[in-house]
Amino acid sequence: MQVKDIGEQGLLRILQKFCPAEIVGDDCAVMATTPNQSLAITTDMLVDGVHFSDRTTGPYYAGWRAAAANLSDLAAMGAKPLAVTVALAVAADTAVEWVEEFYRGMTACLQEYHTPIVGGDVVRSPVVTVAITAFGEVEFARTICRSNARSGWAIVATGVHGASRAGLELLLNPEFGQNLTEVDRASLILAHQRPKPRLDVLSVIWEILGSAGAMESPLSPPLGKGGKQDFNSSGAMEPPLSPPLGKGGKQDFNSSGAMEPPLSPPLAKGGKQDFNSSGAMEPPLSPPLAKGGKQDFNSPPLSKGGPGGVNSPRLTKGGPGGVKSPIAIAGMDSSDGLADAIIQICRASGVGAKVDRPKIPIPDIFSEILSTEKALDWALYGGEDFELVLFLPMANAQLLVEQIGDGAAIVGIATDSTDIWLTDSSGIYPDAILKIDGGFQHF
Numbered sequence: 001m002q003v004k005d006i007g008e009q010g011l012l013r014i015l016q017k018f019c020p021a022e023i024v025g026d027d028c029a030v031m032a033t034t035p036n037q038s039l040a041i042t043t044d045m046l047v048d049g050v051h052f053s054d055r056t057t058g059p060y061y062a063g064w065r066a067a068a069a070n071l072s073d074l075a076a077m078g079a080k081p082l083a084v085t086v087a088l089a090v091a092a093d094t095a096v097e098w099v100e101e102f103y104r105g106m107t108a109c110l111q112e113y114h115t116p117i118v119g120g121d122v123v124r125s126p127v128v129t130v131a132i133t134a135f136g137e138v139e140f141a142r143t144i145c146r147s148n149a150r151s152g153w154a155i156v157a158t159g160v161h162g163a164s165r166a167g168l169e170l171l172l173n174p175e176f177g178q179n180l181t182e183v184d185r186a187s188l189i190l191a192h193q194r195p196k197p198r199l200d201v202l203s204v205i206w207e208i209l210g211s212a213g214a215m216e217s218p219l220s221p222p223l224g225k226g227g228k229q230d231f232n233s234s235g236a237m238e239p240p241l242s243p244p245l246g247k248g249g250k251q252d253f254n255s256s257g258a259m260e261p262p263l264s265p266p267l268a269k270g271g272k273q274d275f276n277s278s279g280a281m282e283p284p285l286s287p288p289l290a291k292g293g294k295q296d297f298n299s300p301p302l303s304k305g306g307p308g309g310v311n312s313p314r315l316t317k318g319g320p321g322g323v324k325s326p327i328a329i330a331g332m333d334s335s336d337g338l339a340d341a342i343i344q345i346c347r348a349s350g351v352g353a354k355v356d357r358p359k360i361p362i363p364d365i366f367s368e369i370l371s372t373e374k375a376l377d378w379a380l381y382g383g384e385d386f387e388l389v390l391f392l393p394m395a396n397a398q399l400l401v402e403q404i405g406d407g408a409a410i411v412g413i414a415t416d417s418t419d420i421w422l423t424d425s426s427g428i429y430p431d432a433i434l435k436i437d438g439g440f441q442h443f
């Protein structure tokens with residue numbers, strides 16, 4: 001059966017089965033918000049032939065990866081996922097079964113993090129394309145931004161890099177890795193097809209940084225001795241300080257569709273954006289008029305007064321790198337590769353870095369199947385490992401790496417120049433500048 005056989009309404013009926021019935025189906029999804037939390041919003045598109053293909057990834061894992069990529073961006077901001085919307089473009093002759101499998105994969109990933117699909121759109125297109133918008137919430141004081149890094153801080157990778165690239169190679173090129181065992185082959189392929197967003201790392205970060213994770217006292221001891229907090233086996237992240245979502249602590253988006261309906265009004269009294277009194281609507285983010293009357297799109301919008309400034313009560317911007325939060329950590333995810341993440345954070349923060357080649361965590365098996373050069377290249381530039389790359393004070397970085405385990409490593413240190421060097425503490429290779437364009441480029 002093809003999409004054209006059931007039509008738009010027929011397809012929507014199938015897709016809405018993957019969504020909580022209480023929320024989906026109207027012109028908007030309306031969700032309760034938690035007081036004192038900021039909304040984190042991210043969009044990522046996936047295009048057939050660019051991000052996945054039938055050669056490498058069937059619909060189930062294409063769906064999984066689509067969800068994981070978006071949740072990974074939330075994790076990178078320190079945000080807890082709330083919901084996603086899915087805009088789907090398929091051809092008239094796309095098999096309905098393909099779309100259903102895609103949704104099964106997507107919801108399998110989302111359910112691990114208790115995140116519902118609350119809406120979306122379907123259109124016809126010659127190329128299958130999926131755009132997901134994910135919504136999360138984060139306390140302002142816990143927002144992990146790219147622009148917060150400081151000279152002297154350690155650079156942490158939360159897990160091995162290059163595995164996804166190796167998995168992609170195995171799927172595209174049958175000649176590659178013929179001496180691998182089936183177990184190793186499967187684990188590399190899974191790294192590509194079923195990446196896990198590192199939302200689990202957030203609880204470890206909050207535990208180490210504690211309530212005293214602010215810039216002023218970044219080295220305060222962790223809250224609890226030694227142990228990771230015991231989150232449930234799904235690996236779902238629940239920042240210990242955030243209030244529970246509903247009775248029982250977690251929203252339950254399982255297939256029964258049971259979930260607490262959003263009873264509280266979405267906007268608290270006074271929480272509405274204050275448009276001017278004439279009633280005319282003025283988008284609150286529009287840049288101020290520059291001298292001469294032209295809008296100056298380069299100047300940072302309405303940052304006067306800092307976070308919560310008078311002009312922009314609900315939006316916090318800290319300059320070219322984006323949000324600045326008071327927490328002693330900076331980071332992003334490594335969707336575009338480890339090197340890209342380090343470079344982006346350094347640029348946003350105005351620092352440099354020294355990255356030590358032997359410290360970069362790669363899968364053990366690489367030494368048997370790849371030259372040292374190629375292993376390094378895939379680790380730095382392969383992309384799609386969806387780990388987090390975090391800059392934080394050394395003592396906290398050491399605790400973090402110890403507690404995450406499983407390939408997490410301190411790979412380098414931020415410096416007060418703006419150069420980003422690849423160094424070699426084993427003394428074999430000369431220092432080199434880390435390339436910005438070594439990874440996947442769309443154009």
Ligand SMILES: Nc1ncnc2c1ncn2[C@@H]1O[C@H](COP(=O)(O)OP(=O)(O)O)[C@@H](O)[C@H]1O
Nearest residue numbers: 041042043044045073076322332333334335336
């Ligand atoms: N079409 C767009 N319009 C406005 N902003 C965009 C667009 N595409 C990307 N951005 C913004 O540019 C920044 C970098 O994007 P990107 O490299 O895609 O981030 P990520 O790797 O986290 O997905 C993000 O803040 C993103 O929201």
Ligand SMILES: Cc1ncc(C[n+]2csc(CCOP(=O)(O)OP(=O)(O)O)c2C)c(N)n1
Nearest residue numbers: 049050051052053056335336382383384440
């Ligand atoms: C068929 C196929 N070819 C190539 C790749 C490799 N690839 C595609 S996009 C990408 C980088 C990440 O994608 P992007 O759209 O830049 O994600 P974002 O950083 O915005 O999250 C990589 C390494 C792939 N996953 N599948």
Ligand SMILES: [Mg+2]
Nearest residue numbers: 043044045335
């Ligand atoms: Mg993106």
